[in-house]
Amino acid sequence: MEQREPRVGPVPSGPPEYHPYHHPAAGWGAAKAVTKFLVNERELVDGPQAIMRMNHERTGFDCPGCAWPDDMKGLKLDICENGIKHVAWEMTPKRVTREFFANHTVSELSEWTDFALEDAGRLTEPMVYDAETDHYVPISWKDAFELVGRHLRNLENPNQASYYTSGRLGNEATFLYQLMARELGTNNLPDCSNMCHEASGRALMMSLGTGKGTVDLVDWEATDALFIIGVNVASNAPRMLTSLVEAYHRGAQIVHINPLVEAAATRAIIPHDFMDMALFKSTPTSTLNLQVRIGGDLALIRGIGKAVLEMAQSDPKAVDWEFIQRHTSGFDEYKNLCESTSWEEIERQSGIPRADILKAARIYREADRSIVSWCLGVTQHEHGVSSVREIVNLLLLRGNLGREGAGPSPVRGHSNVQGNRTCGIDHHPAPEFLDRLDEVCKIHAPREHGLDTVGTLKALHRGDVKVFIGMGGNFALAVPDTPHSYAALRKADLTVQVSTKLNRSHIVHGKDALILPCLARTEKDMQKGGLQSQSVEDSMSMVHLSIGMKKPASPHLLSECAIISGMARAALPESETPWEWYIEDYDRIRDTMSRVLDGFEDFNRRVRLPLGFRIKQPARELIFLTPTGKAEFAAGPVPDVVPAPGQLALGTMRSHDQWNTSIYTDTDRYRGIKNLRTLVFMNADDMRERGITEFDPVDITSHARDGSTRQLNGFLAIPYNVPRGNALGYMPEMNVLCALCDYSTESDQPIMKHVKATITRAL
Numbered sequence: 001m002e003q004r005e006p007r008v009g010p011v012p013s014g015p016p017e018y019h020p021y022h023h024p025a026a027g028w029g030a031a032k033a034v035t036k037f038l039v040n041e042r043e044l045v046d047g048p049q050a051i052m053r054m055n056h057e058r059t060g061f062d063c064p065g066c067a068w069p070d071d072m073k074g075l076k077l078d079i080c081e082n083g084i085k086h087v088a089w090e091m092t093p094k095r096v097t098r099e100f101f102a103n104h105t106v107s108e109l110s111e112w113t114d115f116a117l118e119d120a121g122r123l124t125e126p127m128v129y130d131a132e133t134d135h136y137v138p139i140s141w142k143d144a145f146e147l148v149g150r151h152l153r154n155l156e157n158p159n160q161a162s163y164y165t166s167g168r169l170g171n172e173a174t175f176l177y178q179l180m181a182r183e184l185g186t187n188n189l190p191d192c193s194n195m196c197h198e199a200s201g202r203a204l205m206m207s208l209g210t211g212k213g214t215v216d217l218v219d220w221e222a223t224d225a226l227f228i229i230g231v232n233v234a235s236n237a238p239r240m241l242t243s244l245v246e247a248y249h250r251g252a253q254i255v256h257i258n259p260l261v262e263a264a265a266t267r268a269i270i271p272h273d274f275m276d277m278a279l280f281k282s283t284p285t286s287t288l289n290l291q292v293r294i295g296g297d298l299a300l301i302r303g304i305g306k307a308v309l310e311m312a313q314s315d316p317k318a319v320d321w322e323f324i325q326r327h328t329s330g331f332d333e334y335k336n337l338c339e340s341t342s343w344e345e346i347e348r349q350s351g352i353p354r355a356d357i358l359k360a361a362r363i364y365r366e367a368d369r370s371i372v373s374w375c376l377g378v379t380q381h382e383h384g385v386s387s388v389r390e391i392v393n394l395l396l397l398r399g400n401l402g403r404e405g406a407g408p409s410p411v412r413g414h415s416n417v418q419g420n421r422t423c424g425i426d427h428h429p430a431p432e433f434l435d436r437l438d439e440v441c442k443i444h445a446p447r448e449h450g451l452d453t454v455g456t457l458k459a460l461h462r463g464d465v466k467v468f469i470g471m472g473g474n475f476a477l478a479v480p481d482t483p484h485s486y487a488a489l490r491k492a493d494l495t496v497q498v499s500t501k502l503n504r505s506h507i508v509h510g511k512d513a514l515i516l517p518c519l520a521r522t523e524k525d526m527q528k529g530g531l532q533s534q535s536v537e538d539s540m541s542m543v544h545l546s547i548g549m550k551k552p553a554s555p556h557l558l559s560e561c562a563i564i565s566g567m568a569r570a571a572l573p574e575s576e577t578p579w580e581w582y583i584e585d586y587d588r589i590r591d592t593m594s595r596v597l598d599g600f601e602d603f604n605r606r607v608r609l610p611l612g613f614r615i616k617q618p619a620r621e622l623i624f625l626t627p628t629g630k631a632e633f634a635a636g637p638v639p640d641v642v643p644a645p646g647q648l649a650l651g652t653m654r655s656h657d658q659w660n661t662s663i664y665t666d667t668d669r670y671r672g673i674k675n676l677r678t679l680v681f682m683n684a685d686d687m688r689e690r691g692i693t694e695f696d697p698v699d700i701t702s703h704a705r706d707g708s709t710r711q712l713n714g715f716l717a718i719p720y721n722v723p724r725g726n727a728l729g730y731m732p733e734m735n736v737l738c739a740l741c742d743y744s745t746e747s748d749q750p751i752m753k754h755v756k757a758t759i760t761r762a763l
Helices: 027-040 046-053 081-090 098-103 114-119 141-153 171-184 198-208 217-222 240-249 274-279 297-311 321-327 331-340 343-350 354-366 384-397 417-422 431-441 453-462 482-490 560-571 579-584 586-596 684-689 733-737
Strands: 127-130 135-138 161-165 225-229 253-257 267-269 288-290 370-374 407-410 467-471 494-499 512-517 525-527 530-532 534-537 542-546 648-653 679-682 697-703 709-719 726-730 755-761
Touching: 027 081, 027 267, 027 274, 098 135, 127 141, 141 467, 141 494, 141 512, 141 560, 161 171, 161 453, 171 417, 171 431, 171 534, 171 560, 171 586, 198 384, 198 407, 217 240, 217 407, 225 240, 225 354, 240 253, 240 267, 253 354, 288 354, 297 331, 297 343, 297 354, 297 384, 321 384, 343 354, 370 384, 384 407, 417 534, 431 586, 453 482, 467 560, 482 733, 494 560, 560 579, 579 586, 648 733, 679 684, 684 709, 697 733, 709 733, 726 733, 733 755
Parallel strands: 161 467, 225 253, 225 370, 253 288, 370 407, 467 494, 494 512, 648 726, 679 709
Antiparallel strands: 127 135, 127 512, 525 530, 534 542, 648 755, 679 726, 697 709, 697 755
16 A cells, blocks of 8 residues: 655755754753744743743643643743743634635545644634635534434444544543543543553553552652663653753662653753753753663663562562552562573564673662653553563562552653543443443443544444544544545544644545534633633642643634534433533532542542642552552563564654654654655664665655555665664654554554565655
């Protein structure tokens, strides 16, 4: 299956450039980039005002970017370059009005780049697709809701609809959304976790009886050693840089494990450290960098565990035997597996020499308290669940759980994606949750498991799902196997996209299609009961309020809660759920949530406390909700991740100047790239072996497990410091190469970080 060169980023302003980046992360580079961005977006007044309100407890709005926790010390500038860009991008003065749609057919818009679609500005009123004219045309909110309701009421069974959400949805809207879907009779609730951290949740649940990490920022401030795996900190969670710099200053060891040595794994200047900024004084952010091969993380962690067990033969305190005996199960099998796994195999699969693995093991042994943090570089693999379980094995080995400064810390990449799952967006819901939902909300929720993201795409393609509703995000561009996924969405009878800006998911639509514009997180949400707030949960289980401060971009915008309520009433005209009553005052939604959700008791009072409240984590208190009542060691084999002869392991990633599928520019400052996105980073020896030199056009072919191939042509090769046999490029351009059939049998996640590929010089 061949695909023309994707048109995602902006039109290049000049020839492609590559200059290796040798400067600190953040610092003056970030300050300059933010200033330039605010000028380009014409946000020199509102932008700084918003910055001063972002991530402020009780009086401000939560950053709609990453899910890194708010500063526990009340920092007044708890912000970052990417968060500012994300807010300014959505606060743009540009507007997409009915006149815009009258001037452009959907066929014409389909030829626009994804950058140009989003750059057109904020959506201003509901629109419906008119097939006769190939235009979106205005529709009233009442008629839009009735169109949704009619399609949902006419389905042969409720499982013919699927309800997707991205991480932008607040907790209150999330709760209403899942309530609507379940009252309609389905658990088809795919979300962005299905593509990102599903492996983390499943692994942690199996090992510890909780689907979340157990640490908070206080632990990060107390730990002796940080192991950061598969995370590009400066782009994915830039505020983590503050924690890394503080850790280095107090003498903690910081180990980065990643195929690339990213800028954040070298040194940084924190912009709110004014003295360091004035003196251009940078701080190291690592004490050891290990460039693991793609997919080799499990082997590397197994090697560290093996080394610690070997140390224990002469140093009994290398292992916490008392913790293992009292709180764990399955240790002997794990120990035997470590002993039987040869160093030769560990070195081969990880790509790391034994001597360097021993360096990491000594750091781990000498630290009294250690945290292991990871992101998509670990999870978006066939063996993502096994890799996360191996991380937990390592933590259990030295009792790094249930005490300050220690534990697992997954890095959620999108604000409130964790809250979505907590508040009911789950295609495999727990029976206990459904029982409480039925009792409190007086519905009869289905018990049959629903569809996740991969399952929804397959069902759309078969024609089994006829209605697709997307709350936020850009589903069409985010999912794998782009041509196949586009074709699947176009088979739907109705697609509904609830959005703030125009994007590809409005252009790739069903036979009937609606664009329903909603308030941004920065905007005031006025309802009958006054100014409303919504809550969000960060990646460390803290729940706090977010309150908009800006006048809405259009008087015709509705909140996500109001849009969900309108669709629900139209689809369920006889429902006893008080949809309209909920929207008058979101405290009413929170009161209901407090009766349904574990850990949300007394919700309305606790969420208004300084910094909100932390959801209880039994595993943090050494209470393990597992079959044995103990933390479970896993004993899985080291997978073979070495590419076949002639092939490379290809991983997709974001550039620095993008957030998920939103592309701000075609520059990747921290990797030294300018005016280019259609590229592939390769090892110089791999390039020479194939007769490829810098900026040569190459053809990339992926090889799926079902024998099919996909191809991208004319991408430019960049020699880069990556392990031999590995290559990397940007999503969403390279999503074309990710076959829908290539999803993890452990987590059902699309395999976006380990694509089997061949790369040849273009003729």
